[in-house]
Amino acid sequence: MSMIAAFYGGKSILITGATGFLGKVLMEKLFRTSPDLKVIYILVRPKEGQTLQQRVIQILDSKLFEKVKEVCPNVHEKIRPISADLNQNDFAISKEDLQELLSHTNIVFHCAATVRFDDHLRHAVQLNVTATQQLLLMASQMPKLEAFIHISTAFSNCNLKHIDEVVYPCPVEPKKIIDSMEWLDDAIIDEITPKLIGDRPNTYTYTKALGEVVVQQEGGNLNIAIVRPSIMGATWQEPFPGWVDNLNGPSGLIIAAGKGFLRSIRATPMAVADLIPADTVVNLTLAVGWYTAVHRPKSTLVYHCTSGNLNPCNWGKMGLQVLATFEKIPFERAFRRPNADFTTNNITTHYWNAVSHRAPAIIYDFYLRLTGRKPRMTKLMNRLLRTLSMLEYFINRSWEWSTYNTEMLMSELSPEDQRVFNFDIRQLNWLEYIENYVLGVKKYLLKEDMAGIPEAKQHLKRLRNIHYLFNTALFLIAWRLLIARSQVARNVWFFIVSFCYKFLSYFRASSTLKV
Ligand SMILES: CCCCCCCCCCCCCCCCCCCCCCCCCCCC(=O)SCCNC(=O)CCNC(=O)[C@H](O)C(C)(C)COP(=O)(O)OP(=O)(O)OC[C@H]1O[C@@H](n2cnc3c(N)ncnc32)[C@H](O)[C@@H]1OP(=O)(O)O
């Protein structure tokens, strides 16, 4: 019997960010392994014209929850959506809902965040820092609370090369930052943002670091732990391999490469690709929840959920495997044949961006205009290049994360818990994982049918022929122009032609002799 699964039985659990990628995988695992849990409260905001209930139904109707419905048929009765906007004061939760949350919650998993790299500092502070502070305040009024688990990121201190499982201080206190956001106008915030974030690459990593300091400073007597995942990718094993539902991290780039938009990427092939499957993050998070509640460590423990130190894979190997998978499982209606490469310096990056990204987009838009359609490729390509520039920081460096606490936790688990809540990344086979990831992107993100693979292969063959034709035509035109203008080119041309002629005559003569 799993001790962790038994621990969550009968519990009332509050999850923020339950509609996000991690939140959904977390809820799924909780229901599947502890179907006797009492209730999961989720803080949800109405979005895109959907009510809270509609959002919950959409989640439960997804393939991710198929197994849960078998194990826990009354799952819809056990999810209690609570209308809340983490951007608002007191989250705009009604008094009745708040009362219910305060009096019943046993465990809090705080996953909500803005994960956009380029978010305005005011918004990123509101969600990643102020909302964390408010949630802690709420948690301090929960008499039955046993543990508060805060999800951060392994990159919150990406300005360091070696990162320990500790909360690092920030030069400016989070409280001061929160206060200043209330009275500074946007223009001034824009001006001071680069100074505040310092040597971090974006407002996301900066505000996640501030969020950790808030957790440590304002956690009071709560039982708190911080989990720091690295780059979260598709599921590895549970509930099935390859599940992914947003474009964050590598997923968007896998689509861009598979559809033939992405042809070159500025990345260091030998840099460690610190990916971590979403189900591994969930297993560790649930084990941390159990350990924090049961063992009540004296201080706030930080747990790194990373792969680089235990089972490293580099971007070069990952890129090659992604490309190899496209051969077997191509995406439908590709713009060009998938064939991307890594560049390592500014000059080659600019060159390939012009030749492989911008030029084909301009040509295609010209074709769309000629055929009376609206051009769209240049816009799409500019967005892709912008995204690439935002991700570059993370694919050209390697970090070392210590994992003492994570390894300690693993040794505390019973063999059954090590199996049911497996977060031992050493067991992951990267080639198999990446293949399943690409397949998952095709099935769950692009919603493409596997029956379309033969047609997708045919389409790629047509693209290859068009590519050869285009290159041959281009070569002939260039050569013709050169011959018309240069005596040297004409001489070379006559030399090649006469050489070929002599070669053919020799072969013809020797074959006639043999006969
Ligand atoms: C040795 C030789 C080897 C040869 C190898 C050959 C190479 C082969 C290459 C093959 C394939 C490549 C795969 C491997 C490389 C992968 C590299 C992956 C890098 C990942 C690094 C991540 C680091 C993360 C560190 C921190 C981790 C975390 O804690 S947080 C979570 C991560 N957060 C994010 O990922 C958010 C990133 N996104 C953003 O910040 C924003 O979306 C944006 C700034 C990128 C864009 O903002 P914008 O306002 O312009 O647009 P938005 O409305 O958001 O979206 C516009 C359209 O763009 C699409 N989109 C969004 N995100 C992505 C994305 N990540 N990738 C691609 N596309 C994206 C979005 O859907 C919109 O599309 P439309 O709706 O169609 O308009």
Ligand SMILES: NC(=O)C1=CN([C@@H]2O[C@H](COP(=O)(O)OP(=O)(O)OC[C@H]3O[C@@H](n4cnc5c(N)ncnc54)[C@H](OP(=O)(O)O)[C@@H]3O)[C@@H](O)[C@H]2O)C=CC1
């Ligand atoms: N993805 C990754 O690679 C990594 C993520 N992390 C961390 O993991 C956690 C989860 O990330 P992930 O699941 O990928 O992120 P998602 O962007 O998929 O999910 C974010 C969640 O936060 C919610 N949220 C955002 N703004 C508000 C708001 N104003 N009010 C209420 N809810 C809000 C979203 O709700 P809605 O659906 O309404 O938008 C959504 O449920 C984050 O803390 C992130 O920092 C850490 C490392 C890597």
